[in-house]
Amino acid sequence: MTFRCGLRFQRGFFAPGWGRKFLEFRRIILLAVPMGLMAGAGVAGLEMLCNWVLWGHLGALPVALRLAFPISGLFISGYILHVLRVRSVGLLNEVVVHYHAPPTELSLKKDALKLTACVATVGLGASAGLGGPSQWLGARIGLYLSKYTARVRYLRGLSPQHSLLIGAAAGVSAIFRAPLAGTLLALETPFSKDVDATALLPASVAAIFAHVVHGLLVDSQPLLPFPRSAPWDLRAVASSLVLGVAAGLLSRRFQRILMWIRAETEHIAWWSRALAGGVATSATAFVAWKFFGDTWTLQAGAPLAHALFNARFLGLAAFALLALKLASVWATFGTSGVAGLLVITLTVGSLLGAALQPMLPHLTPATACGIAVCAYLAANYNAPLTAIALSAEWGGTELLSLAWVAVVIAAWIGEGLANTPAKVGRRHRRVIQHH
Numbered sequence: 001m002t003f004r005c006g007l008r009f010q011r012g013f014f015a016p017g018w019g020r021k022f023l024e025f026r027r028i029i030l031l032a033v034p035m036g037l038m039a040g041a042g043v044a045g046l047e048m049l050c051n052w053v054l055w056g057h058l059g060a061l062p063v064a065l066r067l068a069f070p071i072s073g074l075f076i077s078g079y080i081l082h083v084l085r086v087r088s089v090g091l092l093n094e095v096v097v098h099y100h101a102p103p104t105e106l107s108l109k110k111d112a113l114k115l116t117a118c119v120a121t122v123g124l125g126a127s128a129g130l131g132g133p134s135q136w137l138g139a140r141i142g143l144y145l146s147k148y149t150a151r152v153r154y155l156r157g158l159s160p161q162h163s164l165l166i167g168a169a170a171g172v173s174a175i176f177r178a179p180l181a182g183t184l185l186a187l188e189t190p191f192s193k194d195v196d197a198t199a200l201l202p203a204s205v206a207a208i209f210a211h212v213v214h215g216l217l218v219d220s221q222p223l224l225p226f227p228r229s230a231p232w233d234l235r236a237v238a239s240s241l242v243l244g245v246a247a248g249l250l251s252r253r254f255q256r257i258l259m260w261i262r263a264e265t266e267h268i269a270w271w272s273r274a275l276a277g278g279v280a281t282s283a284t285a286f287v288a289w290k291f292f293g294d295t296w297t298l299q300a301g302a303p304l305a306h307a308l309f310n311a312r313f314l315g316l317a318a319f320a321l322l323a324l325k326l327a328s329v330w331a332t333f334g335t336s337g338v339a340g341l342l343v344i345t346l347t348v349g350s351l352l353g354a355a356l357q358p359m360l361p362h363l364t365p366a367t368a369c370g371i372a373v374c375a376y377l378a379a380n381y382n383a384p385l386t387a388i389a390l391s392a393e394w395g396g397t398e399l400l401s402l403a404w405v406a407v408v409i410a411a412w413i414g415e416g417l418a419n420t421p422a423k424v425g426r427r428h429r430r431v432i433q434h435h
Contacts, residue, residue, distance in 0.1 A: 028202045031158055032166050035145055036206035039138035039170035040213030046119070046137060047130055047175065047218055054123030055299055063289055066125065070285070070298060070332075071278030073124025077117035078274025078336030087266065089114055089338045092132035092189070095139045095168055099190040102160035106147060111140060117338035122299065126281055127328035129300030131175055131342020135186065138171020138210070139164045162199045165190075169203035170210035175343070177220050179207040181390040185383055192382040192415065223302060224346060224373065225309050226395035227366040230402050237405055239360040240371055244406030246352060247375035248413025254326065254348075254380070261334030270336065277335025284328040288321065296321060297328040301347030308354040311365040318354035325351060345380050349373035367402070370395055375406035379414025387411075 058069050081089065091114065118133045146163035165186050173182025183203050187195040211220065230236065265273050285295035292313070296304040304321065307313060313321055329344055353372030357365050370391065378387035384407050391403035 024201075028205055031145065031149070031163075032202035032205040033209055035138070035142050035163075035167050036170045036209030037213055038141050038145070039167055039206065040174045040210035041217065042137050042141060043130075043134045043171055043174040043210070044214045044217035046115075046133065050119055050123040050130060051299075054119070055125055058123075058125060059295075059298070063286070063295065066295060066298075067282040067285055069124040070126040070281045071275065073120045073122075073126045074278040074281065074332065074336050075271070075274045076120035076124070077126075077338045078270050078277075080113050080117040080120075081336055081338065082270040084110065084113060088262065088333075088336070089117065090132075091118065091136035091338070092340060092342065095136055095164065096190050098139070098143070099161050099164055099196075102164070103143070106140075106143060114338060121332070121337045121339045125285075125295075125298040126278070126337050126339070127284075127297055127299065127301075127325070127332040127344070128337050128339030128341075129343030130340060131172065131300075131345075132340020134171040134175035134340070135168045135189070135342070136171070136340075138167040138169070138174075140167065141171075142167025161196070162202065165196060165199040166203045166206045169199075170206040172342070173207035174210040174214035176390070177211065177215070177222055178390055178393045179204070179211040180393055181386050182211075183207045184389050185381070185386040188381070188383045188386055195385065222394040223343070224305055224350065224370070224394060225366065226370040226373075226391070226399060227364065228396045228398070230367045230370075230395075230398045231362060232398065232401055233362075235362040236402055239363050239368070240402045240405040241409060242360060243353060243356060243368065243372045244375045244409035245413065246356060247349065247372055247406065248379045248410040250348075250352060251376060251379035251410070251414040258330055258334055261330050265335060274336040277331045277337065280331035280335075281328050284324045284331070288324050292317065292321060297324050300343040301325060302343070305347045305350040305369075308350040309366045309369050311354075314354050314365060315358040316355075318351055318357075322348070322351035322355055341380070345377050346373050349376035352376060367399065370399055371403050371406045374403040375410035378407040379410040382411065382415065384408065384411040 059066060081087070115137070121128050122130055142163040143160060146158055146160060168189065169183045169186035172185050173179040176182050183200070186203055187197060187199065190196060214220070284297040288294065288296040308318065325348060329341070333341065349372045350369045353369035354365060356372070357363060357368040360368055363371070374387040374391045377390065378384040387407045388400065388404055392400045395403070
């Protein structure tokens with residue numbers, strides 16, 4: 001038997017399956033690797049533009065000037081939404097929608113406008129992050145690359161769903177600095193109770209290359225300083241269960257309030273809605289500056305999360321900052337913000353862990369924050385595998401055991417609600433027969 005795939009595989013020398021493996025390997029090299037390289041460079045460019053060029057300078061201005069920019073950013077993004085004639089743009093939710101219903105046409109103009117709205121929201125300081133936009137950008141790169149290479153004979157056979165997942169894995173791996181967690185998140189993103197493991201190998205390759213490229217252009221250090229050691233006894237397990245329950249309950253409340261705000265502001269003119277969101281966002285930053293020394297609620301909150309891991313704010317102070325941060329996020333995304341909640345989720349989880357740590361003295365502040373981050377991520381995105389992998393990549397095997405306990409209970413409590421409402425339950429309908 002002869003396989004026409006560039007090489008001739010003869011019966012008795014190679015098994016027939018090696019012909020298919022060679023074709024798959026060729027597609028991985030010629031598609032997954034470029035997707036990873038392009039997504040890593042694209043996410044790095046987006047991060048440098050928003051965090052270095054824009055907010056890196058604007059965030060150093062006097063507070064009175066700094067507080068004006070979130071209002072401007074949400075007004076710009078609101079105007080772009082008005083031009084696109086949509087109420088809001090959920091970039092990560094769009095990835096889910098296009099997985100289940102691949103787009104027949106791609107519009108560079110609309111995609112450029114969405115990316116501009118994202119840069120205005122994040123780069124000018126509104127309470128938003130680049131996690132969702134990075135996954136969306138990677139998925140978009142995958143779809144465009146697949147479209148323009150569809151006529152190349154050697155590159156045929158890759159479905160739009162696989163192209164989207166491969167690019168999405170590369171994008172989120174770059175922004176997370178965590179290729180394993182990024183790959184798993186992309187595979188979990190379309191479903192609330194399942195994964196699409198058919199794209200695991202090419203997605204893993206793209207994620208690794210994106211991680212390397214992003215590390216060369218920006219950095220490869222974990223976003224948060226997870227501890228490398230953690231206690232393991234009954235008190236530590238009980239503390240993890242408490243954090244898991246709190247994370248699951250907070251996730252459900254967060255989603256319901258966000259949906260309520262969007263419904264209540266639906267009838268308001270776009271410019272009034274955008275200005276109201278900007279003023280409310282800046283107001284939370286002013287309160288944080290007045291009582292806690294800095295505008296902690298602006299942008300995604302990475303500096304705040306690092307301060308929490310270092311035990312700068314614990315107990316009631318962390319509770320107050322948690323309330324301010326949640327109000328800021330609701331003001332941004334309930335009105336006209338266009339960006340992502342993925343990195344915001346890490347900050348909120350850190351705040352939750354720091355707020356509860358004085359009641360859980362058997363855990364250090366860093367350990368409590370790390371466990372709460374993983375639990376809240378699992379609940380907020382219906383992504384328990386991602387949260388478990390993240391605890392291992394950023395922390396280690398000792399933290400993994402405790403995080404796993406919290407993740408399981410948080411994912412169960414938060415099940416059914418997610419930042420991506422277009423998720424479906426499973427890939428295939430399962431029928432259980434009783435005998």
